[in-house]
Amino acid sequence: MTDSVLAGIQSFCPTPESVPPPAPLYRLKHPEGLSVHIHPLNPLDFVLRAAQIYPDNLALAHPDVESPVYYTYAVWAQRIQNLAYALIQAGVQPGDRVAIIAPNSSMRALTPHYLPDAHHGALAARAIVTPINTRLTRPEVEYILDHSGAKIILVDYEFVHLVQGAKARVVVSKDTGRPGDPYEEFLSSGRRFSQEKGWQGLQAESNEDAGACLCYTSGTTGRPKGVLTTLRSSYLAAVANAFETRMNPDSTYLWILPMFHAAGWTYPWAITFAFATQITLRTVSYPHIWNHLLNSGVTHYCGAPTVQIGLVNAPEARNLDHPVSAIIAGSAPTAHLIGELEKRGIQPVHTLGPFTRNYFQPSWRQLSHDERSKMRARQGHSFATAQEARVVYAAAEDNGVPSGELRDVPKDGKTIGEVVTRGNIDPEATRRAFEGNHFHSGDLAVWHPDGSIAIVDRSKDIIISGGENASSLAIEQELAEHPDVLEVSVVARPHPKWGERPMAFVVLRSEAIQRWARKHAEFAANLKQHARGRLPGFACPEWVEVVPELPKTSTGKILKTQLRKLVAKL
Amino acid sequence: MTDSVLAGIQSFCPTPESVPPPAPLYRLKHPEGLSVHIHPLNPLDFVLRAAQIYPDNLALAHPDVESPVYYTYAVWAQRIQNLAYALIQAGVQPGDRVAIIAPNSSMRALTPHYLPDAHHGALAARAIVTPINTRLTRPEVEYILDHSGAKIILVDYEFVHLVQGAKARVVVSKDTGRPGDPYEEFLSSGRRFSQEKGWQGLQAESNEDAGACLCYTSGTTGRPKGVLTTLRSSYLAAVANAFETRMNPDSTYLWILPMFHAAGWTYPWAITFAFATQITLRTVSYPHIWNHLLNSGVTHYCGAPTVQIGLVNAPEARNLDHPVSAIIAGSAPTAHLIGELEKRGIQPVHTLGPFTRNYFQPSWRQLSHDERSKMRARQGHSFATAQEARVVYAAAEDNGVPSGELRDVPKDGKTIGEVVTRGNIDPEATRRAFEGNHFHSGDLAVWHPDGSIAIVDRSKDIIISGGENASSLAIEQELAEHPDVLEVSVVARPHPKWGERPMAFVVLRSEAIQRWARKHAEFAANLKQHARGRLPGFACPEWVEVVPELPKTSTGKILKTQLRKLVAKL
Incomplete structure (x- = not known):
């Protein structure tokens, strides 16, 4: 503190009505007729226990x-x-x-x-x-x-x-x-x-x-x-x-x-x-x-990747001298971001809601910092108290999977499918989301041989370039490694020959803005060069646009819909 | 290790049938007809997740x-x-x-x-x-x-x-x-x-x-x-x-x-x-x-108090250089034992089944080692995922509590009642145990003003001495502080004037056995002297018997029934 x-804390005085009576009883009225060995789960219990055990x-x-x-x-x-x-x-x-x-x-x-x-x-x-x-x-x-x-x-x-x-x-x-x-x-x-x-x-x-x-x-x-x-x-x-x-x-x-x-x-x-x-x-x-x-002795916080990017790149950022756990979810973080957090002494706990978590493996200790960051950027395995998360083929006639049936993709780290799960999760009110009696996340992912899941895209964000499925997330992961890139988002743009091609929207790091001022075409060439060494041809961005900021939802998710609207006007 | x-580990080879097939699927057959957002809780899930996430x-x-x-x-x-x-x-x-x-x-x-x-x-x-x-x-x-x-x-x-x-x-x-x-x-x-x-x-x-x-x-x-x-x-x-x-x-x-x-x-x-x-x-x-x-890098173990007493007093006992948590339950530990464990670098996690736990309070850091050990010997508050544990009056006509009704004892650290709880616990097949729709533990306890529970005895072990309730556990707590006492158990022995009086059975520490050999009456006088400074008169042991060992159940609980049989023959 x-x-x-x-x-x-010393000087603050709560309103008189906020002050509990002497020796309060932290006990709700029990409902009638419940068997003695069942207590209905209710997160309200937690605050009653906390007030009883640690009142001060x-x-x-x-x-x-x-x-x-x-x-x-x-x-x-x-x-x-x-x-x-x-x-x-x-x-x-x-x-x-x-x-x-x-x-x-x-x-x-x-x-x-x-x-x-x-x-x-x-x-x-x-x-x-x-x-x-x-x-x-x-x-x-x-x-x-x-x-x-x-x-x-x-x-x-x-x-x-x-x-x-x-x-x-x-x-x-x-x-x-x-x-x-x-x-x-x-x-x-x-x-x-x-x-x-x-x-x-x-x-x-x-x-x-x-x-x-x-x-x-x-x-x-x-x-x-x-x-x-x-x-x-x-x-x-x-x-x-x-x-x-x-x-x-x-x-x-x-x-x-x-x-x-x-x-x-x-x-x-x-x-x-x-x-x-x-x-x-x-x-x-x-x-x-x-x-x-x-x-203030903060040990934990949650944030979507875009918030975490801003956080590690803020001028106030310092190396921490006490352990802090950063829970990352909401959308898939890049390996670059994971690495940057670790450098500050922040331990990423990377989850996909309470469905999956990236579990650190002992063997990763032998890996280079970059390789380890890539492993930590995967979405991983099912969360505690959750049931198995699976990656399944989309039900469609052309791949022979009948509607309502779930078929796993092979665990080859390549085949793209949709993440589905079931269990003590939130009942969402759409029929599509529950096909095959599983919750369909809308996240596209590959399944690695070790059983860990890695999201490659939201189903609506995949780019079909020359008949190949290009993952906008995989492209973003590689472009984020460029030393001058603060944040990047990639969407599909129609292309007369290839059907679609990737277009990248880039926010430059503050120290790079001046250097590339009025030389955005040069920067675009530089970034494409960077991409060519790391991505297959069909996944290299055909266009690069430098922007002052990316449009985002209030929860920090990048609004690709707005980027697509921009693209449509080009 | x-x-x-x-x-x-290097040289061991499991039987061929213990070796899983390549890429095993850790998924049970789902029961039909379950709603997608309910997954029935089953501890079998844990090993399936462990094998999937940490196979090696x-x-x-x-x-x-x-x-x-x-x-x-x-x-x-x-x-x-x-x-x-x-x-x-x-x-x-x-x-x-x-x-x-x-x-x-x-x-x-x-x-x-x-x-x-x-x-x-x-x-x-x-x-x-x-x-x-x-x-x-x-x-x-x-x-x-x-x-x-x-x-x-x-x-x-x-x-x-x-x-x-x-x-x-x-x-x-x-x-x-x-x-x-x-x-x-x-x-x-x-x-x-x-x-x-x-x-x-x-x-x-x-x-x-x-x-x-x-x-x-x-x-x-x-x-x-x-x-x-x-x-x-x-x-x-x-x-x-x-x-x-x-x-x-x-x-x-x-x-x-x-x-x-x-x-x-x-x-x-x-x-x-x-x-x-x-x-x-x-x-x-x-x-x-x-x-x-x-x-071997052990970090956790469980044991009843009597096992823990043997452990800290074993000739092999050393101070540990890594944190070890000792979960103590089964019966109530003495403050002396808690203190001895801490001196070895073992952190006691003192529970009463999954019903209560002693929660360390920040204010205890200011206390002396002995005072802190006393606080840690209390049974404490309700456990995570458990519901409130209460201390209630026995239903009886003479104290005006009708059968089937539960009435809390005051939180004064003095009034003795029985520990009761309810919740996701084990349904035990006796009617008495469920009176008032709560599970009756048979443990007698006081309730302190901070809401923590401290067991004073099993209901059948209380000693009624001159009309006063003497807690055999409280007497044992004090006698255990004597430097020559390894283990002690106290039971009631009939007394012509006071009805009952406490009798102590004592196992001496190995280094004290020789010193008191053939001088047990002297030791008894010495121990009674020790008790008089610490206990009210009615709780001081009237008789002290030195024994080579105490009779115990296979789970390490002292068999007071056998001690009572000995007493009956005196």
Whole structure:
């Protein structure tokens, strides 16, 4: 912890209603009729255990704002209880949706301190938390509010315009944690409503397959699509994440990943399961991030590859003197990025949701840094508590695989198929996604002889060049090795002879911008030369465009759809 | 690993049938009709993942025997598959019991290498593993075989006499892992029977509440009682154990605890979940244990307090230069023992089954070594994946608690009640044990203001002295601090005036035996003097008897019933 954080903890005073009564009982009302040896899995249990076992440990710090807040597990649990009662008082019934609209900056993630509250408070009211991406337009937000049937909306003061005219009740947070803040008044009303019945006044959910979190896709095409996780799937994924990343009561997690992104990859609960501390930031910038990595004892953070690229290339980047685990998911990282993180002392934990993880092999210790980075960039094997991830042929008449049947591709490191899995995962509401009773990820991958999976592309991003399948990801991996390339994205562009050819959009490193100024054609030739030594002819980029930045979704995924629109106009 | 183990690994050659085919598929046949987002929890999954992800890692070493064996995860998984097919070929049906009788020495634990096989192979055949304690008499073993309805018995060559005349088929193991050993022939027949259908020829269990392991109590009174764990409870407890003890692929677990003791505390599966290595020993002696602690990279072991006492007091004991976690459960350890372990560099992880764990508190760092040991000797709080453990009044008319109702004792560190819990635990087949829809442990405890539980006694071991409840455990804790006491057990002895008074049975440390020879009355006076400064008068031992050893169950619990019989004759 920095000195200013320590001073903040000393001087901060939670609202009176956030302070628990003496000797609180962390016990929900048991549902009737349950067999004694079954306890329905529910990630709400974690915060009750944390408050009981480590009441004075710092649960949540929100330091870099005008009104910083610091909550111990005892205080935070009381606030969660207050929120649950406030929701019930507001008419929220079991199964109802509680929407939450929290800001994110132009960069991407921005987490006000009250966002983790909702992931627990809604569950304590047996409701479903529905975090909404604020990058969406007002009509999109309206669609989600309508589609989810949200009973109540918790909204940040900066985003009230998105919910004007909403039918549901709106509670605004000024992100202060101080009396007078409407969100604080809401919590306090919950405390009064509870009449000190405490946790015993709240019923435990008896059905572990009840909903936990309803997230919507960031919708690159069409309407946002809702994905509902269950209490059981959230519980098992959170436990697996805490285990796989070795979190413990001494760990500190920094919120860089937006919490509205796939239930924050279940970290709102994984952190609590491990009794760790979480730091939320209202302004997520690289100077802030590096300040915390260097000075706040941060041990864990999550981020999509594009965030990690910015992070290792920020001017504030330094070599770390304590171990930090960076969980990478969301899209496939390049081997180059993995290597750069390691050089800073950051250990990449590379996952594909709670489906697969790259497991470090003892034999990799003999490899060169570059070779090892390539191995670590593979998506690997099935995750703890998950079932086997497979790579299968697309069902199609021309390859003889009937619809509904799954056939594995050979484990040859070459044949491209789609990643499918099954198990305690999120039931997604599309028929296509469940063909053959497996969840179809839409990720194209090869299967290596050691059983590890390596994604080569999203199914819609593959480039068919002269009849060959060129993986845009493989091309990006090689172009990212060029010393002047900060970030690169490759899409298909129509070609009269070859059908399609790869076109690369490149963001230069800051130190290279000046050097190549007004010499982009020269740079393009230089990059193509670089590619020719590393890629087959059909995969070499035919065109290279230098751009100041790449279009991205609010979760940091590169918007290839927008690049394709640019290409279409060429 | 010692040099001899490394040499052993190099030179060992598994039977041809233990070698998997090229590119094996670690996938069971999916049951029909399961929803895509549910995967029934089953600890068998762990070994399939381990063999897929770390095929060449050492899964199991059995080094200190004439015929040592060393199995990688790939080979071990194949042997488990072979066992499953051999069981099916022998007529084992889903739900059937597979008994296993493996030896244990006069000390206590003795694990032949094939015992972990059964915990996985039986599950792969959808059967229930039933490990039988070999310390039991032949009629007791016969009773268990009959009561469990075992379809097949895997028995060690040293214990064939226990199963002579058994109705079920008997397969003898010579614990060699070499061709010609009947157990190996059994596995090989399974491989041939499978016709290389592999894991796909075995059906996954669709019901996670199906049985996993049927253990019998060591029966200090009456018939042994059976306790059946489910696949779900075993899965969740194993994951929690791996998380709580921070096991990972670099960990090495040493089998000191007998595997027939409460499903080996679920470690047969926890080790595999963490991709760790396990070492089994046929001769469990302190020289062997210390050799492995010092030279084999052992990081984890489990043991009841009495085993741990022997371990820290063995002449071979040294200070360790690498971290080792000692999981202590089975009965309550003394603070003295906790302190002695820490001095050797062994970190105690003190649990009460997968119900409670002592969670180290940051504030304890300020305490003296002795004070900290006392805090660590408490049983603590609810375990990961478990639900709250409570301390409740006994239901009885004289304290106004109606039968079937649970009422918490105050958290004052004084009031004695019984530990109860509920959740994903083992359904035990007694009515009393489930009063108020909670599992009654039979452990008497106080509840401290910080919510941690400290066991004061087994309910039958409390001493009522002059109307006061004296905790035999609290008395033992203090007497164990005497520098000449190795081990001590305290029971009630009738007293004409006070009703009952404590009597202490003491084993002296080896270096003190000579000094007090023929001066036991002097020692008794010395020990009573020691007690008077530390215990209230009613809790001071009225009688002290020096004995060469204490009577114990095969799982290392002190048999107070036998001490009481001695007392009755006085």
